[in-house]
Amino acid sequence: MASLTYDLTLAGLAVGSAAALTGIGLIVTYRATGVLNLAHGAVAMICAYLLRQLTVEWGWPLAPAAAFTLLVFAPALGLVLDRAVFRPLAGHAEHMASALVASLGVFVLLVGAASLLWGTGARADAPELLPADPWIQLSTAVALALAVSAVTRWTRFGRELRAVVDDRGLAVLSGIDAGRVSAAGWAFGTVTAGLTGVLLAPHLRLDPYGLPLLVMEVMAVAVAARMRSLPVAVGAALLVAVAQSQLARFHPEGWAQPLVQAVGSNLFAVALLAAALALPAVRTPATPDPVPPHTRAPPPVPATPTPPATPRPPGVPRVPAAPGETDGPAGPAAPGTAHAPSAFRASRAPTAFRTSGASGASGASGVHAVPLPLVAAILFLLPLGFAGSDLHTSVQVPALAVILLSLVVVTGRGGQISLGQAAYAGLGALLTAQLSPHLPNLLALAAAVLVVAPLGLLTGWPAIRRQGLALALTTLAISLTVSRFVLEQPYAVEGLVPDRPSGFDDDRAYYALELLLLAAAALSVWALRRGRYGRALAAIRDHEQGAAAAGVRVPALKLGAFVTGAALAALGGGLLTMGARAFDPGAFDPVRGLLWFAAIVVLGSDSVLGALLAAALLVGLDAGTQGGWAAAVIGVLAVARGRLPLPRALLARRPPTGGRVSRARAEGAVRPRAEKAVRPPLARRRTPARQHGPEDRGTLHVVGLTAAYGRRTVLEEVALDIPRARITALTGPNGAGKSTLFHCLAGTHRPVAGRVMLGDRDITRMPAHARTHLGIARTFQQPAVFPSLTVEDNVRVAAEHDPRQAVRALRLFELTDLAGAPAAGLPTAALRRLELARALATDPHTLLLDEPTAGLDPAETAALVRVLKALAADGMALLVIEHDRELVAELADSVHTLEARP
Numbered sequence: 001m002a003s004l005t006y007d008l009t010l011a012g013l014a015v016g017s018a019a020a021l022t023g024i025g026l027i028v029t030y031r032a033t034g035v036l037n038l039a040h041g042a043v044a045m046i047c048a049y050l051l052r053q054l055t056v057e058w059g060w061p062l063a064p065a066a067a068f069t070l071l072v073f074a075p076a077l078g079l080v081l082d083r084a085v086f087r088p089l090a091g092h093a094e095h096m097a098s099a100l101v102a103s104l105g106v107f108v109l110l111v112g113a114a115s116l117l118w119g120t121g122a123r124a125d126a127p128e129l130l131p132a133d134p135w136i137q138l139s140t141a142v143a144l145a146l147a148v149s150a151v152t153r154w155t156r157f158g159r160e161l162r163a164v165v166d167d168r169g170l171a172v173l174s175g176i177d178a179g180r181v182s183a184a185g186w187a188f189g190t191v192t193a194g195l196t197g198v199l200l201a202p203h204l205r206l207d208p209y210g211l212p213l214l215v216m217e218v219m220a221v222a223v224a225a226r227m228r229s230l231p232v233a234v235g236a237a238l239l240v241a242v243a244q245s246q247l248a249r250f251h252p253e254g255w256a257q258p259l260v261q262a263v264g265s266n267l268f269a270v271a272l273l274a275a276a277l278a279l280p281a282v283r284t285p286a287t288p289d290p291v292p293p294h295t296r297a298p299p300p301v302p303a304t305p306t307p308p309a310t311p312r313p314p315g316v317p318r319v320p321a322a323p324g325e326t327d328g329p330a331g332p333a334a335p336g337t338a339h340a341p342s343a344f345r346a347s348r349a350p351t352a353f354r355t356s357g358a359s360g361a362s363g364a365s366g367v368h369a370v371p372l373p374l375v376a377a378i379l380f381l382l383p384l385g386f387a388g389s390d391l392h393t394s395v396q397v398p399a400l401a402v403i404l405l406s407l408v409v410v411t412g413r414g415g416q417i418s419l420g421q422a423a424y425a426g427l428g429a430l431l432t433a434q435l436s437p438h439l440p441n442l443l444a445l446a447a448a449v450l451v452v453a454p455l456g457l458l459t460g461w462p463a464i465r466r467q468g469l470a471l472a473l474t475t476l477a478i479s480l481t482v483s484r485f486v487l488e489q490p491y492a493v494e495g496l497v498p499d500r501p502s503g504f505d506d507d508r509a510y511y512a513l514e515l516l517l518l519a520a521a522a523l524s525v526w527a528l529r530r531g532r533y534g535r536a537l538a539a540i541r542d543h544e545q546g547a548a549a550a551g552v553r554v555p556a557l558k559l560g561a562f563v564t565g566a567a568l569a570a571l572g573g574g575l576l577t578m579g580a581r582a583f584d585p586g587a588f589d590p591v592r593g594l595l596w597f598a599a600i601v602v603l604g605s606d607s608v609l610g611a612l613l614a615a616a617l618l619v620g621l622d623a624g625t626q627g628g629w630a631a632a633v634i635g636v637l638a639v640a641r642g643r644l645p646l647p648r649a650l651l652a653r654r655p656p657t658g659g660r661v662s663r664a665r666a667e668g669a670v671r672p673r674a675e676k677a678v679r680p681p682l683a684r685r686r687t688p689a690r691q692h693g694p695e696d697r698g699t700l701h702v703v704g705l706t707a708a709y710g711r712r713t714v715l716e717e718v719a720l721d722i723p724r725a726r727i728t729a730l731t732g733p734n735g736a737g738k739s740t741l742f743h744c745l746a747g748t749h750r751p752v753a754g755r756v757m758l759g760d761r762d763i764t765r766m767p768a769h770a771r772t773h774l775g776i777a778r779t780f781q782q783p784a785v786f787p788s789l790t791v792e793d794n795v796r797v798a799a800e801h802d803p804r805q806a807v808r809a810l811r812l813f814e815l816t817d818l819a820g821a822p823a824a825g826l827p828t829a830a831l832r833r834l835e836l837a838r839a840l841a842t843d844p845h846t847l848l849l850d851e852p853t854a855g856l857d858p859a860e861t862a863a864l865v866r867v868l869k870a871l872a873a874d875g876m877a878l879l880v881i882e883h884d885r886e887l888v889a890e891l892a893d894s895v896h897t898l899e900a901r902p
Ligand SMILES: Nc1ncnc2c1ncn2[C@@H]1O[C@H](COP(=O)(O)OP(=O)(O)OP(=O)(O)O)[C@@H](O)[C@H]1O
Pocket: 655, 656, 657, 658, 659, 660, 661, 662, 663, 664, 665, 709, 714, 732, 733, 734, 735, 736, 737, 738, 739, 740, 741, 781
């Protein structure tokens, strides 16, 4: 027994060493470049194939072949990836999303290239580089980890690496060649990938799909090490590998047997899922600019001469009507329109925003004008005239198109990265096949869709709290787990012979049936992208916090998008498997999911037609070949796409709790204390003209509020009242915690202690959208607009309960003429007005404004001040973060200061 334990441990150590190498390579690349290289496994596979080609096919001796593969080819590939693919992306605001797409592009490109060059069949004759002795392999991994640690700690290059990791911008300013550091990171990463590949290939199947996927599972160790600690990565790799190996000893009877076997061969997949779920977010080092491009202030628009600002102009705009008040020319907007501050008029409809707005609008609506749907319809009808193998191949296209439509909903419209749609398609296919002997086939398909739809919560739930890379990893891990534990298990798939519905046996009839279902799915998705639901999804995609602030139920909508996506994927999967009359788990391999995701991103993620085109392309390119063309073409397009502006669905967004971390950091420590400081001489007491909403909605106040980010306390024991009919100013140096206080009030950050009260009601744990519904509205430091929506729809999102509120708010802020224009590219002043209009459209009684005058010229500022005073005069409670002392004195009835620590 003892010797079995020893033998199994040794076997585990051999695999663990290769896994440790992967972890080391991934972490070093990530630290040096900020990119989690999803293509690491594909590089490993290419290097393993190359070594085999050199030795087995061309007869090179092992040593020079290995030296060429690992010391010439692998680093050269790393340098090419750095220079040609990833470095051009660095410094862009959407760096993370672009890099993710680019690394997926590299992945599918290399998989496609390997399939074309060497075929998709597995090779069993990969040469052994190191003796099978696991101790040698383990020593190699440990020596490499020690060498990397030594280099990082004791050499100049290591110091530079640490500086770049800490703050890339600052490192560059200090004269460090960040490009050299990232080139070295890439070269090192690809060498370790190559080493992993050549070590693993002799012991596993060498094929274009299997090896990359296996190495992807091994990313678990890097994720578990939080992309930081090499010892943790090495330890985790050895631990998981040895545990997996030891599981081979257990042979339970009955139902547990296949489960234990499955765990025994796929523990890294389980570890990846656990690590991804345990890790809410992998923080990207040296994020160049957390501000999404659409929120950057465009160049100032020259203002036309304005009349001098007076404290109380005769026609100050008034707040939107309270429920029950009539709307119309005599309503609140009319005087505001007539006497609107001229600065508002000055920035109306500049040429700049029309041009950039058009290009920034949702791809589908702008690009696919009238004829394209017609062209698509004709193209999809054409195969009805085909015969034989052409028609047989075409049967796959509508089914795949339905699967890809699921990505249009989840990623295109909802903005959620999902690398897991293959799992839902596979489950749909599996269930359809399993149910078809018991039910009429169409009913079996419908039942499969109904069962799989709620499983969309598997990826939808993690998506509530995750974004970007963390979500990508989680959805990939879920797809891997489903594939390994369900779709590939003999107990689940044995003896399945799915058939087509009766009456649709021949290819033509079946294709016609698919077309019908595709048309229904496409119409539903098209409809979903419009109207209330579509607007809300687009708002989440464009600016999640802004959407919540507009009252959109973000978590519920995300779940809805994933459930809808799962249903569509299951429908497509079921159609695919009935069309093929066989269930093939390989058709729903997670690599397919990556390919589909890349295809939909490069061909238009928010476009129904993009999905149709992608399906035709994917099937068409691989038809009649050994496969690989589709992956290669999509890979090239995805790599190139990373360098172009990405679909809005994938743009980097601000971290969940906002905050300009680097700027605040530079300001040093702060004292988290609120104190009432100044009462400006101009302060007046006013009687509210009208209360907004029922009186019992109360006054907002905080009691003993303490907030922190991780272990760092930012606010401590803060107390603050925000009375009605008053403007309360909040001042303090950068990093003092003003925005954090806003986040706590608005519900986007959970305080550690203390309470947020609305009247007598404790709303501390209430989500952001629910607070909006209670009458608390907010704006953001960087105006939070939804650039892919029109100006009108931006406001409509906040006034779905009463569209008249939107009309009034648009009129109040002189946005009526711009209503149909895309919000992308509006000048700063218009963005601020739009954000305010959206906030007021929620019918608030309390308005939180984070630096509302930032980026405005004096005339625009004066106009805004008049509006804010008018709002307060009408009974609203306003809390305004403002740095300008004069402005505070002019604006505020009372001032609270958050002071920095000495
Ligand atoms: N998401 C976050 N994660 C970690 N730390 C954060 C985050 N957001 C803010 N911080 C830190 O919390 C502190 C307070 O930041 P906050 O943005 O609330 O300050 P502020 O007073 O609004 O500053 P500014 O005037 O620059 O906007 C800063 O030191 C900042 O680095």
